[in-house]
Amino acid sequence: MNIGEAAEQRGLPAKTIRYYEEIKLVVPARSENGYRAYDGRDVNKLQFVQRARSLGFSVDDCRTLLSLYEDKHRASADVKAIAEDHLTEIEAKITELRTLRDTLKHLVDPCLGDARPECPIIDGLAGRTKGGGK
Amino acid sequence: MNIGEAAEQRGLPAKTIRYYEEIKLVVPARSENGYRAYDGRDVNKLQFVQRARSLGFSVDDCRTLLSLYEDKHRASADVKAIAEDHLTEIEAKITELRTLRDTLKHLVDPCLGDARPECPIIDGLAGRTKGGGK
DNA sequence: CCTTGACCTTCCAGTTACTGGAAGGATTAA
DNA sequence: TTAATCCTTCCAGTAACTGGAAGGTCAAGG
Numbered sequence: 001m002n003i004g005e006a007a008e009q010r011g012l013p014a015k016t017i018r019y020y021e022e023i024k025l026v027v028p029a030r031s032e033n034g035y036r037a038y039d040g041r042d043v044n045k046l047q048f049v050q051r052a053r054s055l056g057f058s059v060d061d062c063r064t065l066l067s068l069y070e071d072k073h074r075a076s077a078d079v080k081a082i083a084e085d086h087l088t089e090i091e092a093k094i095t096e097l098r099t100l101r102d103t104l105k106h107l108v109d110p111c112l113g114d115a116r117p118e119c120p121i122i123d124g125l126a127g128r129t130k131g132g133g134k
Numbered sequence: 135m136n137i138g139e140a141a142e143q144r145g146l147p148a149k150t151i152r153y154y155e156e157i158k159l160v161v162p163a164r165s166e167n168g169y170r171a172y173d174g175r176d177v178n179k180l181q182f183v184q185r186a187r188s189l190g191f192s193v194d195d196c197r198t199l200l201s202l203y204e205d206k207h208r209a210s211a212d213v214k215a216i217a218e219d220h221l222t223e224i225e226a227k228i229t230e231l232r233t234l235r236d237t238l239k240h241l242v243d244p245c246l247g248d249a250r251p252e253c254p255i256i257d258g259l260a261g262r263t264k265g266g267g268k
Numbered sequence: 269c270c271t272t273g274a275c276c277t278t279c280c281a282g283t284t285a286c287t288g289g290a291a292g293g294a295t296t297a298a
Numbered sequence: 299t300t301a302a303t304c305c306t307t308c309c310a311g312t313a314a315c316t317g318g319a320a321g322g323t324c325a326a327g328g
Contacts, residue, residue, distance in 0.1 A: 004304065011273060013172035014305090033294060035305060051259045056234050059143065059285065069256050079255045087242060090235045101191050101224045108221060111146060113214035121213045122203050125185045126178065138275065148276090153315060167323060169276055193314065 002031075008037040010046050017046065025049060025063055045069075057086055136165075140172040144180050151180065154243055159183060179203075191220055 007014040020026045021036065026045045038046075048069055052062045061082055067085045068074045107124040123129075141148040144222055154160045155170065160179045162170045174178075186196045195216055202208045241258040257263075 002305075010256060013287080015287060016285085018306095023285090033305085035294085047261055048259050051261065053285090054258075055238055056231075065256070065259065068253075069260060072251060074251045074253070075249045075258075076245055076251065076253035076255070077247045077249065079253045080245045083238060083242045083245070085240050087235065090231055090238070094231045094235065096229070097190075097224055097228045101221065101228065104217060104224070105187055106223050108214060108217045111210055111214045111217070113211045115209045115211065117206060117208045117210065119202075119208070119210035119213045120246050121210070121217050122199070122208075125182050125189075125199065126203060127181055127185065136276075147316080149316060150314085152277095157314090167276085169323085187314090 001043075003036045003038065006043055006046065011041060011049060012046060020046070020049065023059065025059065025066065053085075056090060058081075061086065064100060086134050135172050137170045137172065140177055140180065142163075143177060144184060146184060154180070154183065157193065159193065159200065189220075190224060191216075195220065217254060 001009075003014045003017055006012075007017055010017075017026070018036075021028065026042055026049060028038045028042045031037045045066060048066060049062045052065055053059070056131060057065065065079065068079050107121045110120045112118070135143075137148045137151055140146075141151055144151075151160070151171075156164065160176055160183060162172045162176045165171045179200060182200060184202045185197055187193070191199065198216060199213065202213050222252045241255045246252070
């Protein structure tokens with residue numbers, strides 16, 4: 001099948017699929033006219049990558065996972081290690097964002113948000129502490 | 135002061151500070167020898183940007199915030215609007231990451247992580263459901 | 269006076285994972 | 299034959315830096 005059909009089947013932009021070929025992630029055969037020809041196995045790989053990407057795996061992780069996917073003699077430990085690393089990264093990101101959110105909230109909450117210039121947010125960013133140092 | 139001193143004072147890489155000039159975020163005067171000359175006001179701006187960036191504001195938001203910082207007639211409402219938008223984005227990101235984490239966890243947990251090839255993570259990514267469809 | 273080392277300059281390229289668009293060939297239907 | 303789709307490749311842009319090369323400037327030491 002041509003790239004358009006593969007794209008539609010998977011709900012991926014053709015541009016993205018071409019990109020995956022460019023970086024040698026999913027490389028289809030070519031028809032005589034030069035068109036990319038995707039077979040069922042290619043489409044499975046596209047689906048695999050699509051799901052891995054949607055779970056936040058990097059394209060590089062996808063490359064490794066894809067090779068494990070294709071390897072009938074893989075050790076599930078290898079897969080699990082990648083996934084656990086990624087999980088740890090996600091947890092770290094969540095923690096970081098929660099901290100950001102809380103800090104930001106403490107600046108935003110006391111801001112009156114009116115027409116006057118006094119602004120705890122600006123003060124906070126400028127490094128001015130609100131407390132009146134006696 | 136030269137860029138090196140400003141960089142050290144703020145704990146920012148000189149490269150980053152040059153970049154901020156390139157994008158016209160913090161543009162210092164120049165000495166006769168062509169060196170960048172940062173005065174106290176520039177350093178304050180660098181600090182302001184540094185803090186805003188560390189709170190996750192985009193460089194573009196920083197530009198706007200910086201102009202509000204310098205505007206004695208600003209309305210705090212304008213500042214607050216930007217900060218609240220950003221807060222909303224952060225919340226959305228946290229929610230998204232939590233979903234990712236949970237989904238990933240449900241794939242990782244049942245994986246034995248041994249030398250055998252059977253792997254619920256690979257199966258999940260491949261779109262194979264675990265349940266034995268009777 | 270000259271050299272060495274630290275500091276400064278500009279410019280170019282690379283990072284991540286695409287996305288948009290231009291120019292032009294292939295295919296299909298009318 | 300022509301028009302509408304589809305396909306191709308190639309180039310550029312996104313965000314926010316970061317690394318590195320080639321070369322100018324400056325202060326200290328011999």
